Amino acid sequence: MPTHDIVIVEDDEALRGWVDVVDAADVWGVPSFEDARYLRGLHPGRVDWVLQYDGRPVGAAFVRPAGGGSAGPCGVAGVWVIPAFRRRGLGSILHHALSEHARRLGLRELQIEAHESQRDARAYLERRGYEEIGREVELVLELDAVPMPEVNPPAGITLVTRAERPDLLHGMYEVAREAIPDIPVDEADEVGSFEAWLATDMDRPIHTHDFTFIALEGAEVVGYAVLQRGRGGVAFHSLTGVRRAWRGRGIASSLKRAQVAAAKRSGFRRLVTENAEGNDPIRHLNDAMGYRPVMSTIVFRGPLLGGC
Incomplete structure (x- = not known):
């Protein structure tokens, strides 16, 4: 038996x-x-x-x-x-x-x-x-099917990577404290302390510094986006967040385009992201960039x- x-x-x-x-x-x-x-x-x-x-x-x-x-x-x-x-x-x-x-x-x-x-x-x-x-609606972007995007940040905004500016983590944390609570989904986890956020959202082995893009206005961090390395040519979007006072200016779009360009240059074939139902701004952005829904979690x- x-x-x-x-x-x-x-x-x-x-x-x-x-x-x-x-x-x-x-x-x-x-x-x-x-x-x-x-x-x-x-x-x-x-x-x-x-x-x-x-x-x-x-x-x-x-x-x-x-x-x-x-x-x-x-x-x-x-x-x-x-x-x-x-x-x-x-x-x-x-x-x-x-x-x-x-x-x-x-x-x-x-x-x-x-x-x-x-x-x-x-x-x-x-x-x-x-x-x-x-x-969470899952969407996929087939990288071979889209051209290399132009990355043109809004006037006054500069994009850098965490690899280039490891000193910006505290500014990124302030973005997370505004962006994560605004995601319209009921989850058990909270942003928590800087140390908890760093361990969970930044320092996992799949969160590589050269795929983490940061938006700066002058010396101030106003947004960031993280990409997770998967297997088999797949990468996963983590948070794309912008501080409330800077939303609606195209910063999230420039961050996402920078990620797509970096993923294509690195040989990834597919990007996967999740959007909470009700998060209309990011869903519209992903639709405009060619992401297509495949299922929901x-x-x-x-x-x-x-x-x-």
Whole structure:
């Protein structure tokens, strides 16, 4: 008779199994093993599990408190089972395990994402009392299909990279403190302290300094944009943010065009971004630049499961 066993990820061998499962079960997979290792140590209280079925890793999960210093009762979690092993109760086994850990952390709810195309995952969460609280529309730009963009910042605006100006991080943080709360989606994580923002949004292994563009008016940071390096010729947009008083001047457009140009020069084939439903300015910008919607990521919030 087949047997299953849940293993807490404590070393690289177990983490490689975790990454293999997520790569097989998730739409985009894991950007890099190094990034997965980094994220494990980013949030105190985070635990990752691998579920082995007859000795083979077929399921993965994690749970952590909300980021940014939030003390709220809602944590962040993820559950994956590779397609050939679904509908056997393995996802529920992992969900029970992370729920028990969440209780020990003092959490009462969890926020879990599922892609619109993953009908089984959506139905699973809805049956357990999870409700949709937001959507992120995913869009793709096929770089071979678009010409090299001209990067013409508005009058008085200069673009530099983090590699060129590593001294601008505190100014970028002030942009984040205005831009992130204005994103119209209900998320558990908050901006938090400068140190938390730096660790989460700037210093992950996939956030490279030469792909981080900063908009300056004189000596003042008024906007920035980050690109995450993925695998297989794919890169992912992270935040494109502009301070409120400088919006509507074309700064976000110039930052994004600089990223597209840099990605084409570096040999990337595809750029992927997510836009919250209701964030009309950035959605209009992406549409004008040739990004096309492919699916939505649905953010669910719901209760912990009962004891096993």
